[in-house]
Structure formats: structure tokens, C-alpha cells
Amino acid sequence: MVKAFDRGAIPLECGSTTGPSGVHDLTKNESVMKDVACDEVFVRRLHSLSQQIVGTADRAMADREACDNFVANHPRPTHNMRGEPRWEGSLAQKHLKKDMEDGRHFRPDGSRLAPAEFRCLRPHHQEHFLATMRGHIDQETRLQNFNNCLEDKQKKPDAKKRKVEAKAKKDQST
Numbered sequence: 001m002v003k004a005f006d007r008g009a010i011p012l013e014c015g016s017t018t019g020p021s022g023v024h025d026l027t028k029n030e031s032v033m034k035d036v037a038c039d040e041v042f043v044r045r046l047h048s049l050s051q052q053i054v055g056t057a058d059r060a061m062a063d064r065e066a067c068d069n070f071v072a073n074h075p076r077p078t079h080n081m082r083g084e085p086r087w088e089g090s091l092a093q094k095h096l097k098k099d100m101e102d103g104r105h106f107r108p109d110g111s112r113l114a115p116a117e118f119r120c121l122r123p124h125h126q127e128h129f130l131a132t133m134r135g136h137i138d139q140e141t142r143l144q145n146f147n148n149c150l151e152d153k154q155k156k157p158d159a160k161k162r163k164v165e166a167k168a169k170k171d172q173s174t
Contacts, residue, residue, distance in 0.1 A: 020046050084128050087136065092124040096133075100140050 023046055024038035036042060079085055087093055099105060104121060105113050115134040119125045125133055 082129065082132075084132060087128070087132070090124065090127075092122070092128055092133075093136070095122050095124055096136055096140060100137070100144065105137065 020043045021038050024036075024042060077086065080087075085092075099118075099121060105118050107113060115137050116130055118137060119128075119130060119133045128136075
């Protein structure tokens with residue numbers, strides 16, 4: 001029955017529009033409704049289910065309005081508690097990820113740039129304190145290492161599978 005309400009086969013205000021007998025006629029061919037009669041129990045349960053669904057929809061609308069009101073009255077701060085611009089969604093965050101993907105955090109000889117040197121690459125990075133940049137560089141390094149580890153784990157079963165297949169072929173040919 002709940003699915004019939006969800007897909008709109010039964011209107012939410014079925015008591016005032018189609019009535020319980022109309023709802024029974026709409027749903028009597030469904031597998032869960034084959035042996036259900038349109039009696040007092042059906043009417044009572046239909047009314048209760050309708051009230052629950054309407055109440056849930058009303059609460060969802062009220063919650064959405066309250067959330068929108070809160071967001072409108074409390075805009076996201078532009079700076080954190082230390083006076084720096086927010087990191088999330090900033091150009092510094094975007095450039096840090098791109099620079100590290102491109103390998104700009106390494107010198108030509110392969111050694112790593114110090115966080116202070118890396119911070120000097122772009123003016124957006126200089127808006128943040130060195131300690132903040134160091135933390136985000138370390139965080140991005142850990143993320144890259146984790147992603148590399150996951151890629152290696154995905155490749156490893158394939159290598160094992162190929163070894164097993166090669167051994168099976170070798171055994172078949174002999």
C-alpha cells in the first residue's frame with residue numbers, strides 16, 4: 001500500500017477524493033491485496049496510513065523550511081577562527097590538489113620541496129599560514145599514498161589470476 005501512495009496510484013487525500021472503496025478497487029489486483037476485503041479494518045488501516053504519510057510529508061516540508069531559514073540567517077563564515085580564509089572550496093585547495101597531482105611538490109632532482117617553498121608557488125597559498133599549508137600538504141600526500149595502495153590492491157589479484165591461468169594453460173599443454 002505504501003508503494004501505491006509513493007507512486008501516486010492512491011492520492012494522499014483518498015478519503016475525500018476516491019474513498020476507501022475506490023482505493024480498494026485501485027489496489028485489489030496487486031499481489032499483497034488479493035485476499036483483502038473492503039471492510040472496517042481496511043478503512044481504518046487506510047485512514048491511519050494516509051495520516052502517517054501526510055504527517056511525514058508535512059514534517060519534511062517544515063524541516064526543509066527550517067533548514068533554509070537557518071542557512072539564510074547564518075551564512076558560512078569567510079574566515080576561520082585564526083583569521084585565515086576558509087580552506088574548503090578555496091582556490092588554494094584546488095591549486096594544491098592540482099599541483100601535487102602534477103608533481104610540482106618535487107624538485108627536478110626528485111627531492112621534495114619544503115612546505116615553505118611549495119607555499120611560495122602560488123599567491124593563493126600564501127593567504128594561509130605555513131602550518132595550515134603543511135597540514136594540507138601532508139593530508140594530500142596521505143590521500144595520494146592511500147589511492148596508490150588501493151590501485152595496487154586492485155592490480156594484485158589480477159596478477160595472481162594471470163599466474164593461475166598461465167599455470168593452468170601450461171598444465172593443459174603438457
